[in-house]
Amino acid sequence: MALAAAEPRAPWAARAEESRGRLVAEPESRARSAFRRDADRIIHSSAFRRLAYKTQVFTYHEGDHYRTRLTHTLEVVQVARSIARALGLDEDLAEALALAHDLGHPPFAHAGERVLDACMAAYGGFDHNAQSLRVVTRLENRYPGFDGLNLSWETLEGIVKHNGPLAGEGKGPLAHAIAVYGEKQDLWLWSWPSAEAQVAAIADDIAYDVHDLDDGLRAGMFRVEELRALPLVGAVIAGIEADWPGLSGSRMVHEIGRRMITLLIEDVVGETRRRAAELGPEDADAVRRLGRALVGFSAERAQGERAIKDFLFPRMYRHPRVMSEMEAAGRMVRELFGAYMADTFTLPVEWRAGMEARDEAGRARRIADFIAGQTDRYALAEHARLFDVGNL
Incomplete structure (x- = not known):
């Protein structure tokens, strides 16, 4: 399947010229679309x-060659743009959503989030996806006319619900930040998101499946031989050995990753085209009203992708080396x-401003915002400042 050339724009693609606009009206740019401007604002x-300097799996001091939240995000952007281009979708919107998808993550990966959620249990909880919305609608203070980045409706919608509907039958209560923002702007929380948002979500899966295999191999948590039992990866390894007999070491590891990304992107493109032909969405809103995901893996590839996650969970995410780091990090977040x-x-002075006027829940939310914005190394320095007796 040739994917290099951009497809004609799909009828069900988002269209910047038909955007529902921004919460605060702004003049349009003559040089950039609304979605391109959104992506640029996020980058800056x-x-x-x-x-x-935020953890993906390994904390930053483990070494310079492991992924961070930033390098992971850039890999998600690459995959998302590739899929969007092949499907004739808006690449700038897909990029903006990929760029923003992890903005709300606190330091120390999911361990930091779990602990911060526990600390905030009495005050509405903490969710990194909701925090991403809070970052781009409130916490970034760069512009004189509004808080946040004043992103387009389609970008905000994709940030908040790229994994699917958040409201409706069978859905639990909304996360605090989402509920609060919902009072200002209706993001159709009951519907599926745009195809571009679905592309960003599946690009996240592809990127972390592949790069976590790469980082796990690099860290010595498992060997290439152990991956042969995984249907998807085993077939890729067999193909590499047929093409390059005797290949081993870092070249083998990199070739596994390269071929895995190609295989998964091509599968998503083919399966999404099949679903589109079957379901026939006529425009972007029709995608939202389908009642199911338009973008996805084929059944066979979905099973193989699930096997990768099932392998990585005990062998990498619950590896004693990772768990010991994350337990210590969790304690640090709790103590902060x-x-x-x-x-x-x-x-800091700028973060305690106005604290006297807040109730306990308001103070807790402000503190959660501060902690969530910390990098790993800043959190370590803050903990040393507050708890290291040598600093007293």
Whole structure:
């Protein structure tokens, strides 16, 4: 399947010229579409820069060759743009959503999120996806006319529900930040998101499946031989050995990753075209109303992709080396939250402004915002400042 050339624009693609606009009206750019401007604003945000020092799986001091939130995000962007181009979708919107999908992650990966959610249990909880929305609608303070980045409706919609509907039958309560923002702007939380948002979500799966295999092999948590039992990866390895007998080491590892990305992208493109032909969405809103995902893996590839996740969970994400780091990191986040709640004067001046006027829940949310924005190394420095007796 040739994917290099861009397909004609699909009828069910998002169209920047038909965007529902921004919460605060702004003049249009003569040089860039609304979605291109959204992507550019995200790239220039402080939250995006901080991803460079936030954990993906390995904390930043483990070494320079492992993925961080930033390098992961850039890989998601590459996959998302490739799929969007092949399907005739809006590449700029797919890129914007890929760029923004992890902005709300706190330091220390999912361990940091779990602990912060527990700390916030009495105050509405914490969810990184909802926090991403909070970052781009409130916490970024770059423009004189509004808080946040004032992104297009389609970008905000895709950030908040790229994994599917959030409201309706069988759905639980909305995350705090989403519920609060929903009072300002209706993001159709009951519907599926645009095809571009679905592309960004599946690009995230492809990127972390492949790069976590790569990082796990690099870290010595498992060997290439152990991957042969995985249907997808085993077939890829067999193909490499047929083409390059005797290939081993880093070249073998990189070739596995390269071929896996190609295989999964091509599968998503083929399966999505098949679903589109079957379901016949006529425009972007028809995608939202389908009642199911338009973008996805074929049944065979979905099973193979699930096997990769099932392999990685015990062998990498629950590896003793990772767990010991994450347990220590979790304790650190818990202690930081407790220290800030006990004495808000331990916060930087700009973060404690107005704290006296807030109730307990408001103070907790402000502290959660501060912690979620920290990088791994900043959190380590803050913990040392507050708890290291040598700093007293």
